[in-house]
Amino acid sequence: MTALENNSPYIAQPKILVATDCIVFGFDEGILKLLVFRRRIDPLKGEWSLIGSFVNEEESVPDAARRVLLQFTGLENIFLEELRVYSDVERDSGARCISIAQYALIRINDYDREQVELHGAKWFALEDIPQLVLDHNVMIADALDRLRQKTTHKPIGFELLPEKFTIPQLQSLYEAIHQTKLDDRNFRKKLLSFDLLIKLDEKDKSTSKKGAFLYRFDYGKYKKLEESGINFVL
Amino acid sequence: MTALENNSPYIAQPKILVATDCIVFGFDEGILKLLVFRRRIDPLKGEWSLIGSFVNEEESVPDAARRVLLQFTGLENIFLEELRVYSDVERDSGARCISIAQYALIRINDYDREQVELHGAKWFALEDIPQLVLDHNVMIADALDRLRQKTTHKPIGFELLPEKFTIPQLQSLYEAIHQTKLDDRNFRKKLLSFDLLIKLDEKDKSTSKKGAFLYRFDYGKYKKLEESGINFVL
DNA sequence: ACAAAAGTGTTCTATGTACACCCATGG
DNA sequence: CCATGGGTGTACATAGAACACTTTTGT
Structure with a gap:
């Protein structure tokens, strides 16, 4: 200019x-x-x-x-x-x-x-x-x-996590941001109800012996839902 | 400066x-x-x-x-x-x-x-x-x-109305803003449930023969509630 | 075998939604 | 006396909150 x-x-x-x-x-x-x-x-x-x-x-x-x-x-x-x-x-x-x-x-x-x-x-x-x-x-x-x-109101938390993340990781992120303790069952249930996470075959074993499944956020699907007016609330 | x-x-x-x-x-x-x-x-x-x-x-x-x-x-x-x-x-x-x-x-x-x-x-x-x-x-x-x-999420609609307003007026404002028709009973119920409106003794008879009661928004009360973390949703 | 985190379902409560009639009044 | 907008209550559906046990596996 x-x-x-x-x-x-x-x-x-x-x-x-x-x-x-x-x-x-x-x-x-x-x-x-x-x-x-x-x-x-x-x-x-x-x-x-x-x-x-x-x-x-x-x-x-x-x-x-x-x-x-x-x-x-x-x-x-x-x-x-x-x-x-x-x-x-x-x-x-x-x-x-x-x-x-x-x-x-x-x-x-x-x-x-x-x-x-x-x-x-x-x-x-x-x-x-x-x-x-x-x-x-x-x-x-x-x-x-x-x-x-x-x-x-928006699924932007994922931006703070690796592309592949576990649900307990995501929960701990939300707990850190909001300074609260969340109920694991309710958190997981609500989160998965949006059907925006893609479950992978891999597990992350770095934090437990059992290992937690890794997920990816489905950006494409979210974009579409957003256009048709989703109400994402966590 | x-x-x-x-x-x-x-x-x-x-x-x-x-x-x-x-x-x-x-x-x-x-x-x-x-x-x-x-x-x-x-x-x-x-x-x-x-x-x-x-x-x-x-x-x-x-x-x-x-x-x-x-x-x-x-x-x-x-x-x-x-x-x-x-x-x-x-x-x-x-x-x-x-x-x-x-x-x-x-x-x-x-x-x-x-x-x-x-x-x-x-x-x-x-x-x-x-x-x-x-x-x-x-x-x-x-x-x-x-x-x-x-x-x-915030009671700012009142800023568009006179200090004294009726509930039907407020509803019509929300309908204009959101381009929807709202149910009168539910709107009134929800609104009054916050207990943030002060009912006056006057009526506004400009839009009906019966007249609608005028209200004022209780800014003072809202300020206090806001500080203690209210969740206002209409 | 046990410690430590992951994962799963049900009941209860509260909140939102749908819906129809009487009220008060001016003309 | 009637047309017009104001005002009220209830039943149903949905979503959120509370809550405890089983699973897996590395050590």
Whole structure:
């Protein structure tokens, strides 16, 4: 995209710094985690911060976020959704800057450990999140609310698990997100009633001697159901 | 807020035009309406458009929206919530410009008719919305989805009605929003079960000889219930 | 043989849904 | 006195919640 032409009718309008900050969720060994890093610019250089970037002239906001996520994790095609805009005039002591927060769900085993370390990033369990710069802790709280809201109405939890997962794994994810203990029988019954999971022949024996069957989420089937107005509630 | 200082670490960063567009809902005589106006700047001057403005350096995004709403309707303290960011690089042919869309719910009898006319604004029934500039028709579709979603989970419908309203009025609002016919008995039963409406001694006789009792929404009670985690579903 | 997690069914309760009649009043 | 919209109650169906035992297998 070009800069403003001299004859643009918008020429007199105030331009503003626009950033995007990513709340990156991961799920590891029953614990919900977030990716944060040491900020590399002043002010507040060296403090913990969400990963983010300024939005460039020639990219959309989601594109900017995807660029950041690729840089920090080496991952593409990950679940990403807008959270909300943070635009208080005083929110950033460096300059007037609007941030569009977005949350991402990643399969925590897939990320590129080198990339993460290279950028000074680190995974924290939800309860161990340190004090972050600016309004980033608020963003996290808001993202968590949204994640809780969203996972009960849309089947996005799968984005945090490997492609092949077991039902107890999925349950433990929901328990971690919602900080509750769920009834195994009811959880399984409800979940399978949607008929959106494909049972595989393999078992995961890493957590028990008996082993738990692995499943895959049927994205194709879900897409169709969604179009015809499914009401998924967990 | 000051402009960037020369020594600001952000000085080299790209600044962008940021606008906000408001999807303004009103409810009149059983019909859901939207406020649009004739755009007054090139390009596309004279075309129908959502009301909106560029965001200034010294105001937050909601502040900008409130400024616009006050200008166009003479109203303050109206329900306003962020919809989402529209940031496609090519979305505005005038210049690269990000828009943060917000939807507002107004009591349609309260607005200042002079202000509205003065600004070339006009109410359209939902089904009569003309072609609007840029991506504004998409914004409306998204806002409508959100309104449908939101009204089933939060008691915000009241924002579209006078402070004193009847239950049949409220029902007709829900029917207009969701484009369905609801059962009167079940609607009333469910609604009153929340115990959030205060029945007044007055009746509204404008729509029937018998007259329907007027109610007020108990905002105070709702606030308390919300904090303790109510689940309002209509 | 036993510990440890996976897997399975039934009963009870609550909530939603369908449905039809009387009420009050102004004209 | 009647037409019009306001207001009420009950029976049925469906979905959610509570709850305990058997299965598998590695050690």
